Amino acid sequence: MLRCYAIILCTTMLFPVLLFGQEQKSVRVMADEAFERQEYAAAGALYTKVAQKAKGKHAAEILMKVAACYSKIGQYDDAGNWYQRLQARPDCPSSVHLLYGEVLKSTGKYVEAKEQINKFKSGKADSMRLKNIMLAGCDSAIAWKSERIDMAMENIKELSSSGADWVSGVTRQGLLLVSNGYRKMSMNSTPERNPAIDARTNQPYFKAYLFKQYAQGVANTYVEEILPEVLGKVPYHVGPICFNPREDTLYVTLNSWQKDIANRRKRGPVNGERIMMIFWSVKTGDEWRPLEPLKEINNSGSSTGQVALSRDGQTMYFASNRNGGQGKMDIWYSEKSKNGRWGKPKNCGPFINTPFDEAFPTYNENGVLYFSSKGHPGMGGFDLFRATGEKTDWTILQNLRAPFNSGGDDLGFIMKANMYEGYFASNRPGGGGSDDVYRFMDTHFAERFNGAGGIQPYTDPSPVPDKEILASKEPAKPAEIIPDRPIPEKPVKESVIVASNKPPVVIPVAAPVVPVAAPLVAAPVSEPVAKSKKKKASVLTGATTAAEPEADPVVTSPYKSPVSAPITAPVIVSTGTPPVLTGRHQTGKPEPLIDSVTVPAVAAKTPVAKPVAAPKAESQPLSDMDNAILDKMEHLKFYYDFNSATLTTASREMLDRVAVVLGQYPDWKLMVRSYTDARGSDAYNKDLSALRCYAVIDYLIKKGIPSNKLYYQNIGKDPEDPCGKGVPCTERQYQASRRTMLSIIH
Template identity: 40%
Template structure:
């Protein structure tokens, strides 16, 4: 994950520069780069070494070349090399498994299953991974055909040709981790030539904050996170998490300094491991970053720290001794003196022989994480599990569309519940990892396996606004009727609001610019009329199934509700009715041919004033 290069041409050019500069053989340079896990450079050098040699290239070199392509997310190119390898009589058994992994990442599940079946080994862990992969192929074929009725939308305003992801939620924005923003003029500092990670030929990550809304102002901006604190560090910075009061942060940062401890993985240097740092804000100023005592272990990585909702348990990722696989999830508890206790492995109910990474906490008693050790669609899949510390239920695959054949990581829910984000390097994105947004009105019901009827005029407020509720009495099952006559000014405000229509693009619940401007007017009136309530009635056009259109209209309701909440409107004053394709404003019913403009008139939200 987070590893595809901006362009492989860069790596080839860079590799050529190394060759000319150091006067070493291409193969020697390739082997050194591969040992240091600099896969973009290694792959280009191996390819140069193999050029023109056809079947005379040693199969071990071809395996490293294919693996390099696979590590930086060039799955199609990797598949070509694996296909060449398995056609050779000296092919290693591992080639079948690696080829199967690549095909699964390309979502070619039938072909992947054939390759996994040919893989033989005496290694117990490898056999277990083979069995998991075969089950994954069978499950994926079903999940892809029956995805949840949720639309993942690339967040164009935040995605770059690099790698971008959301790592957490702040009171008024999002925490981001990206290597694609470094050339932007943020905080008055644009980097013309940011330092490059040779593993991927992309810049190093930095942490950012995206301000989505401010109270009464829809101004949005992106800025580097605490540059006076984090900007002093080299190499990768992030992810970063904060506590609820946003006065303590935990940052994942590479080991600093020119040299790193030798690990035996490279002929000239080791791997620059990750460490967890902490900073506390006192009197409005961040203290110096300090290594988190007891969490970091020499010679091993500790990273991706995240707090539970109570703030008393810190989960993190590590490859330290005592784990079950490549990287495991660990935790430590806050002690009476405020320090963190000794790290404890989360156990084999959650950790596997493969890699677990990127934990997030969105709900009380629930952990989200990504793993390669369970039956999944391919690459890293996102899982959700109930429990804490070492006591866990069975992790559940989030399935399609949250997961794909590629790497899917970092599912983060916003505070209001049904809106969230995740990152994926699946095909069709702008860069290596892209941020995807979703609004899912049945999210909690579905993941908790609760069946609920369609929603009609439910209140948006309350502890769980998306569970069945009994609305206030009144016409239409919604809020009650005013007991006094309206003034002339109130009648005019009511007329204005009830004449408004918010339109949507096809198959989308995202508010277009014109709709946001209209809702600014609605918020202004609602802030003046404190006793008013609104029913947001949303509709879809006639294309698609009845159930899909009902669900889509609900997502449109929530898009309006979310915008108004961020404008300061109490959710207890907001009701909604998801009407699907009912009540078209024109002739465009099922089977009636209509143009796009006619269809759009039915993709709408309307407002009704209640008291």
């Protein structure tokens, strides 16, 4: 009897276990379901387990899935390793070469990328178009890297998190940000202990923030959640957001309202898709109305979002993958009617859009649209583009090239109203996490592009064969140029920066030189009224020319101080002879890490704007008084603390007098030349000297000096510094090299 009870008991306990084992899904099934739900982080881990045991005809398919998962969540090194294993197999599909080439291109390995892309074969027209675009992009990237533009640029470390952070706009209060990394951080006004996680990337959902102190050099970095009373309870991704010019109407990109994030229509593990929509809210008095879908713009079954408004608020640009476009994600627009409602959306046309992805539109200046594209020839991933025109009428399309673009995703190009200071986001190497916010300053940004030609709208670019790229003496154009006007060749003797096919060379120039400023046009500030020469002379008489400055705790430079790490985008001075919307990780392929590659001399000459040189000095006689003032200004020296770009009190007092003099001499232009001491690497010191140049430039602009009168040359290490030759030096001797000096161009 006891034996019978024991048998019954064991059978009772074992039966549920057997049933549970029969109901469990295989790892492969769970991986497939996670992949279909776009939960790539989870799917990648599951596929990796399967790949370790996969054999036979299924092995190649599993390897492709693993590589795709790592690529989509931005782990490009891992994706490249899996594609490398796959392409060595005899049963490797031809499409793998294109995918592997894309990963290599995104990591900046353009020569290796071309080798893989050239192996791709297909009978489909769209696939061959993509192949040709990628090859043309490799050719362009090689040339653009060799013709890098010199400017002050930095990763804003204070805004970097372990997640993705990107800029979506500027308001009167500060910088608009979208981030999934701030939610746990103390820099957030409302940090969360356990924020909801998006299984697609295994990261928190995005939220929208405002950074009020977006000028650099602040003591505290503080971001606050935007309109938590309106957006705080949204369960999934929030952002990007856009305000109208009066800032009383909000447009925000969200997941489908009050639905599962996958928009499921029936029960089951795999169905539905992620849909993004535009919602809006209007401020009435001191309160914001509840969010509502923007019915005139949204399209059922399609993703719509990433709003950018024209300066007058009458035209809305946005991204959408609805039917009727050129391909995948396209840029669309809508015009506001007299009754205040938005009109029927229209596609911006084939000049802007391609059969591939275009997204992240921004509007910074009248008659110019910025956006990111994977369809036009570029350096890899999403590249930033600048289009002149509006709606469907476009005339010039320009790739912003390096240093704005990289092998990774570059997006969200935002300019402040002064038009010499801007921001963008990128997941290039050197950041704090995935996407990071970068800041740049260039007093001649618009000049770099306004007089230049552009690339043609999407057609079928013909790639240049490898042998021609590496051996041809005549430059081959990776994309055809639409010339705006012929630019005569000029001999450049005193230019600091000149585009060249040779490796960059730094040549210090002692005489007043004309650095090549790139185009950007700052809105000129009204000049001070000219005064008598007696007052001019007296202004500088009291200036202390070479006094040893004292460190000042007040930060007036737009850059943080001290500079703790090299700037991500190194500044180079060269001379010679000549798709879902919220968060980019839902929109496109992940960005690869950039790997520096030694490339042979590039024959592909790209559509690069001629460098903007400072005007040559006119040989007009100066009076004795003028010469005395000029001599006084050119002997001024502005010193810095070690590893700092912060102006001291003595420097600011001298610059106040310089601003007065420049206002009295409206024809004079100013060259700002900065140096560092001998310590540190060459690349780091080039960047640090650029920051010192812009500390001076930014201060003078705030004093009313038009930015287009200011030029700079970041020398880096002082070539005359004896401490750089192994000679022991005191701190006072080192400081003599850490300086900025001025030259007058008249």
